[in-house]
Amino acid sequence: MALSINQQAEKLVVPGIRQFSNQLVDYPEAVNLTIGQPDFPTPESVKRAGVKAIESNQTGYSHNAGLLELRQAASRFFLDTYGFRYDPETEIVITNGASEALDSVFRTILSDGDEVILTAPIYTAYESNIELCGAKVVYLDTSDTDFLPSPERLENMITPRTKAVLLNYPSNPTGVTIPPQLMDQLVEVLEKHDIFIVSDEIYSENTFAGQHMSFAAYHQLRDRFFLVHGLSKSHSMTGWRIGFLLGPAQWMKHVLKVHLYNSICASLPSQYAGIEALDNCRDVPAAMNKEYIRRRDFVYRRLTEMGLDAVKPNGAFYIFPSIEKFGIPSFEFCTRLLKEAGVAAVPGSAFTDYGEGFIRISYAYSMDILEEGMNRLEKFIESLSGSPMGNR
Numbered sequence: 001m002a003l004s005i006n007q008q009a010e011k012l013v014v015p016g017i018r019q020f021s022n023q024l025v026d027y028p029e030a031v032n033l034t035i036g037q038p039d040f041p042t043p044e045s046v047k048r049a050g051v052k053a054i055e056s057n058q059t060g061y062s063h064n065a066g067l068l069e070l071r072q073a074a075s076r077f078f079l080d081t082y083g084f085r086y087d088p089e090t091e092i093v094i095t096n097g098a099s100e101a102l103d104s105v106f107r108t109i110l111s112d113g114d115e116v117i118l119t120a121p122i123y124t125a126y127e128s129n130i131e132l133c134g135a136k137v138v139y140l141d142t143s144d145t146d147f148l149p150s151p152e153r154l155e156n157m158i159t160p161r162t163k164a165v166l167l168n169y170p171s172n173p174t175g176v177t178i179p180p181q182l183m184d185q186l187v188e189v190l191e192k193h194d195i196f197i198v199s200d201e202i203y204s205e206n207t208f209a210g211q212h213m214s215f216a217a218y219h220q221l222r223d224r225f226f227l228v229h230g231l232s233k234s235h236s237m238t239g240w241r242i243g244f245l246l247g248p249a250q251w252m253k254h255v256l257k258v259h260l261y262n263s264i265c266a267s268l269p270s271q272y273a274g275i276e277a278l279d280n281c282r283d284v285p286a287a288m289n290k291e292y293i294r295r296r297d298f299v300y301r302r303l304t305e306m307g308l309d310a311v312k313p314n315g316a317f318y319i320f321p322s323i324e325k326f327g328i329p330s331f332e333f334c335t336r337l338l339k340e341a342g343v344a345a346v347p348g349s350a351f352t353d354y355g356e357g358f359i360r361i362s363y364a365y366s367m368d369i370l371e372e373g374m375n376r377l378e379k380f381i382e383s384l385s386g387s388p389m390g391n392r
Contacts, residue, residue, distance in 0.1 A: 008132045015124055016331070016350020017360075023338060030342040031373040033361045036172060036318060038236035040291075042273075043284050046235060049276035053269040060268060064260035066094025067271045073278040074244050078229075081282070082204075084216050086227075090249035093256055094242065094266045094274070098202045098230040101245035103129050104259040105226045108251065109196050110135040114163035119149045121320070121348060121355030123172045126200075135163065143354045146311050147174040147320070151185040158189075164196035167215065170203040173351045173360040174320040175296075175313020180213055191220045198226045202243075203316040205234035205285035208293050212315070216246065223248050226255075233316075234285045235277045240270040292317050295363040295370055302374040303361075306381050317364040320348065324357035326384055334359055341380035343373050 014022075021034040041047075053059070065071065071088035079085045086092050095101040102125075110116070112134035118126055120139040127137045140157055142149055154165070167186075169178045178186070190197055197215065204212040216227045230243035243266075245255060277284075296313060303310050303321050310321035323333050330347035337343050337359075348358030363370055 006132075008134070011131070012128055017346050019350075021344065024344055027338060027342060027344070030338060030344050031369055031376060032344045033363075033365065033370075033373050034344045034346050036233075036316070036362050036364055037238050038233060038288065038317075038364050039366060040236040040288055042236050042240070043277065043281045046237070046273045046277045046281060050240070050269045050273035053272035058268050058272060062094075062265045062268050062271060064265050065092070065256055066266055067268075067275070070094055070271045070275050070278075073275045074246075077278045077282070078216070078246070082212070082214050082217065084214070086216075086246045087249065091246055091252055093245045093252060093259055094271060095230075095245050095259060096243065096263050096266050097232060097238075097241040098200065098228050098243040099125065100241075100259070100263060101228045101230070101243040102126065102198070102200065104255050104262065105198060105228070105245060105247070106130055106133050106135075108255045108258050110163060113161065115159070115161045116163060117154065117157055117165045119167065119171075120353075121147070121173055121351035121358070122168060124351060126166055126168075127352070136161075138162075139352060139354060141354050143357075147171060147176045148178060148182060149186060151182070151189050154186065155189045158193050158195065162193070162195050164198055165190065166198045166200065168200040170201075170207060170212075170313075170315025171318075172203070172316055173318050173346070173348075173355065174311065175316045175318045176311060177207060177212070177314040183213060183215070183218075187215070187218045187221060191218075194224075196224050196226065197221055198228065200228040202228065202230055203233055204229070206289060206292065206317065207315045208289055208296070209314055224251075226251075231274055231277050235281060236284075236288070237270075237273070237277065240267070240273055242266060242270050242274040292363065295365075295367060298367065299361060299363045299370055299374065302378070306378050308381075317362060319361050319363065320355075320358045321361070322358050323348075328384075330356055330359055337377070337380055340383070341376045343376045343380070345377075 071092040075088040106129050110133040114135040116130050199215045226247040231237040308321040330349045334347040346360040348355030
């Protein structure tokens with residue numbers, strides 16, 4: 001019999017984000033606005049905590065769920081910051097970034113034929129993880145509702161095959177956040193149905209106006225709710241790979257088994273760095289947010305002056321302007337933008353078909369880079385329309 005591989009693995013493709021960022025090697029002078037990675041350094045005390053762990057030979061395995069001290073720090077953080085508590089001994093698992101947390105929970109709860117509802121446009125790694133479990137994705141379109149999920153649409157999409165709903169707010173790629181009244185309405189729908197809720201709130205600390213409100217605060221959902229979080233975005237620790245998965249003890253004991261067979265445990269020096277981040281660097285996200293707000297306001301203003309429609313984001317570090325009026329598919333638009341103007345952005349189609357007609361711009365870059373990128377984008381748009389944009 002001829003050798004073969006898992007058909008779901010064979011179907012995987014390189015994400016559109018990476019397709020464009022990987023092209024930059026051929027365009028060394030291009031302005032890169034593709035990657036959602038903070039351009040701030042990891043806080044000094046966090047780095048020192050990691051170095052100290054290495055120097056003191058804390059380089060072996062931890063408990064599979066992670067250091068108890070880190071789980072306790074995470075429990076304190078969520079209680080102090082968002083007002084809800086998870087038991088560090090039975091309800092928290094430290095993972096290799098939020099991505100592994102998502103993979104572990106999906107592989108725990110999903111079986112062949114299950115369906116998972118995702119809002120769209122959305123980060124496409126979710127779909128790949130779900131399909132690798134033999135489950136199917138069903139998309140809730142938000143492209144015509146300012147990227148906010150409609151409770152009525154959600155209600156109509158839930159069927160006996162629905163196993164879970166995944167929510168990601170603040171959102172990648174749109175940067176929108178859900179207002180409290182809409183959260184209440186969504187919870188009214190979710191609490192009526194016997195399904196899991198997975199909430200990826202990795203950008204919660206990057207909320208620009210008002211306090212982030214977590215779906216974990218709704219007690220009526222807690223018995224079937226998983227919260228995905230981590231330090232990558234909030235503390236500029238993408239390479240340290242520290243994520244948190246929080247959920248009810250009755251399910252987390254099974255998630256822990258999936259996690260340990262996958263990776264045993266998270267990096268031990270990174271875990272010690274994570275304790276420092278949670279206990280002593282809670283003010284770091286607010287300091288970074290001041291700069292993100294300045295960058296967001298600049299990019300939003302420039303896009304508006306160019307005549308591009310965009311929902312002003314209230315979180316993360318992305319903006320998702322419409323290019324529909326040009327009548328060019330987003331992949332072609334971004335390819336031409338890179339080749340003709342030297343700007344790398346991500347086509348909206350990289351975030352499902354519901355992102356077609358948009359592009360994603362990351363403003364996790366310095367103002368010098370953003371200014372040059374916006375200047376080049378403006379000239380490119382002028383070339384498409386055949387007339388200058390006028391004075392700014």
